[in-house]
Amino acid sequence: MIEGMTTYVPYLAVALLVGIAFYIIMVQKNLIKLVMGISVLASAANLFLITLGYRAEGVAPIYTNAPIDTFVLPVPQALTLTSIVIAVATLALMLSMVIRVYRHTGSIDSEQSRIMKG
Amino acid sequence: MSKIVRTVANFLILFIFTYGLYVIMHGHVTPGGGFQGGAVFASGIALLIVAFGAKSVHRKLKEHQLSVLESSGALLFIALAFAGITTVFFYNALVGSSFFGNIPPVGANPGDIWTGGLIPLMNVAVGMKVIAGLGSILLVMSLITSGATEVEE
Amino acid sequence: MRRITIAVSLLIFVGLLMAVVMTVHPFGYPPSQMDDYIIENAQTETGANNVVSAVVFDYRGFDTLGEATILFTAVTGVVTMFRRKKEEAKSDV
Numbered sequence: 001m002i003e004g005m006t007t008y009v010p011y012l013a014v015a016l017l018v019g020i021a022f023y024i025i026m027v028q029k030n031l032i033k034l035v036m037g038i039s040v041l042a043s044a045a046n047l048f049l050i051t052l053g054y055r056a057e058g059v060a061p062i063y064t065n066a067p068i069d070t071f072v073l074p075v076p077q078a079l080t081l082t083s084i085v086i087a088v089a090t091l092a093l094m095l096s097m098v099i100r101v102y103r104h105t106g107s108i109d110s111e112q113s114r115i116m117k118g
Numbered sequence: 119m120s121k122i123v124r125t126v127a128n129f130l131i132l133f134i135f136t137y138g139l140y141v142i143m144h145g146h147v148t149p150g151g152g153f154q155g156g157a158v159f160a161s162g163i164a165l166l167i168v169a170f171g172a173k174s175v176h177r178k179l180k181e182h183q184l185s186v187l188e189s190s191g192a193l194l195f196i197a198l199a200f201a202g203i204t205t206v207f208f209y210n211a212l213v214g215s216s217f218f219g220n221i222p223p224v225g226a227n228p229g230d231i232w233t234g235g236l237i238p239l240m241n242v243a244v245g246m247k248v249i250a251g252l253g254s255i256l257l258v259m260s261l262i263t264s265g266a267t268e269v270e271e
Numbered sequence: 272m273r274r275i276t277i278a279v280s281l282l283i284f285v286g287l288l289m290a291v292v293m294t295v296h297p298f299g300y301p302p303s304q305m306d307d308y309i310i311e312n313a314q315t316e317t318g319a320n321n322v323v324s325a326v327v328f329d330y331r332g333f334d335t336l337g338e339a340t341i342l343f344t345a346v347t348g349v350v351t352m353f354r355r356k357k358e359e360a361k362s363d364v
Contacts, residue, residue: 007299011292019285026277048292056299061310061322062149065228071322073306078326081153082338085248089345092255096352099262146319151327181350192343199332208332213318221318234319240328240335247339251346262353 010051017044031101031108035094042087049080119169127169134162142245145238147229152241156248163253172260181257184250191246198240210235 021044024037053076061071098108105113142155167175202209212219213235220233231238296302309330310322317325327335 007297008289008293010298011289015285015288015292018288019281022284023277023281027274051298052295053301054299055301055303060149063222063226063314063320063322065226067226071310073301073303074309074322074326075306075331077323078331079334081323081327082334085153085338086341088252089341092259092349093345096259096349099259100352146321146324149321149323151321151324188343188346192339195336195339199336208329210317210329213316219318222314222320224314227320229320235317235329237317237319237324237328241324244335244339247342251342254346255349258350258353 010047010054014044014048014051017041017047029110031098031110034110035091035098038094039087039091042083042090046080046083046087049076049083052076119171123169127165131162131166134165135159138162138249142241143238144231145241146234147231152244153248155241156245156252159245159249160252160256164256167256167260172257172264176257176261179253179257181254184254184257188247188250188254191243191250195240195243195247198236198243201236210237212236 017040021037021041024040025034028034028037053073055070055072058070058072061074061077101113102108107113138155138159140155141150141158142152145151145155163175199208202211205211214221218232218234218236218238220230222230222233309326313322313325314320317329319325319329
């Protein structure tokens with residue numbers, strides 16, 4: 001059974017990354033570590049997209065001077081490009097909001113900046 | 119930063135900018151394209167900010183110039199998408215014509231830059247947009263956190 | 272105590288996720304009708320040797336248009352958050 005399961009190692013990597021990212025988001029109180037957890041979740045989604053499009057013994061889908069081999073699927077790679085750029089954009093916005101919260105309340109602990117306390 | 123870092127940055131920045139522009143221009147022949155080449159170029163700008171300080175870079179590179187570059191890249195991308203509007207939106211209208219219009223032979227072949235139709239021009243437009251966008255984000259964030267004396271509103 | 276509960280339940284969640292993902296398709300043999308057409312005809316229809324660039328800019332150009340809009344909006348948001356007060360040099364008449 002172990003020999004059959006070694007082909008599923010990329011899927012195991014994706015599932016572990018998702019689990020670690022959710023643990024970080026649920027437990028951390030430091031705002032910057034929370035933003036890092038969200039970034040790990042985005043990287044797990046990008047890795048999942050690429051491993052879904054892998055063909056066995058495939059090379060990159062670019063026609064060069066080398067003889068033609070089997071190609072990997074090109075459409076998931078195009079979708080992953082878009083996803084990486086979107087992750088960078090949301091990371092920039094989240095970090096600038098953390099800087100504003102720090103200037104306004106003086107600490108990056110999320111317990112200190114609760115305004116609507118009962 | 120120290121004198122060694124400034125000297126090495128002065129020497130390396132030429133190669134980083136050339137490599138970024140090379141990756142943008144050869145996007146339809148080799149791996150790469152607009153987004154990847156723009157990211158390489160923006161990491162060159164990050165090297166300049168780290169080596170010389172944000173205030174010195176801000177004296178030469180204002181936010182207004184980067185904003186004009188980004189907007190012109192976006193408008194050029196939309197204008198190229200409308201170039202083949204007689205058939206359909208986003209139609210590749212330059213394949214077979216005389217400007218970037220060769221068709222490569224099917225199968226393995228050494229690459230030719232003068233192919234691709236509208237794709238190299240779209241690569242240039244997206245490259246301009248990514249360079250200006252990532253450069254703006256880096257410049258603004260390093261100016262704020264470097265102890266500038268102006269208070270934000 | 273709370274952290275241990277969260278860790279154990281997340282381990283069960285990771286196991287369930289693995290079981291679901293393994294039934295989509297076996298790793299390395301995806302169904303590929305659309306991608307076979309794109310690999311066959313990308314050189315004659317678009318004239319580019321790089322099939323990924325042809326997909327990003329020609330076959331799925333709308334996604335690239337949406338992503339350019341998102342990048343533009345994010346840069347506008349970041350620059351807006353750090354606007355500085357200009358000193359009042361002239362006064363209104």
